[in-house]
Amino acid sequence: MVQLRFGNGRPTRFEGFVTGFPVDNNQGRFGWPVGIAMHTDGALLFSDDNNGISYRVAYAR
Structure with a gap:
């Protein structure tokens, strides 16, 4: 997965x-x-069809 970065309101x-x-x-x-889905706490959730599991990606400081 990738994220798209922006600068001055435009994708960079x-x-x-x-x-x-x-x-x-x-x-x-x-x-x-x-x-892919977003949890109510802001975490990113996605499933893996190959391994039959789900992942949770959360922001940590």
Whole structure:
């Protein structure tokens, strides 16, 4: 997954956000992220069809 960075109200670049799923020089995958949602506490939730699990990404200071 990537996030899109903005500068002066315009998109400037993509930046890796959740990475690590492609393996073997992009010839295989560790997981297959699908189904993205946002929790009421602001955490990002997504499921992984390859491994049958869900992930939660939360902001920490």
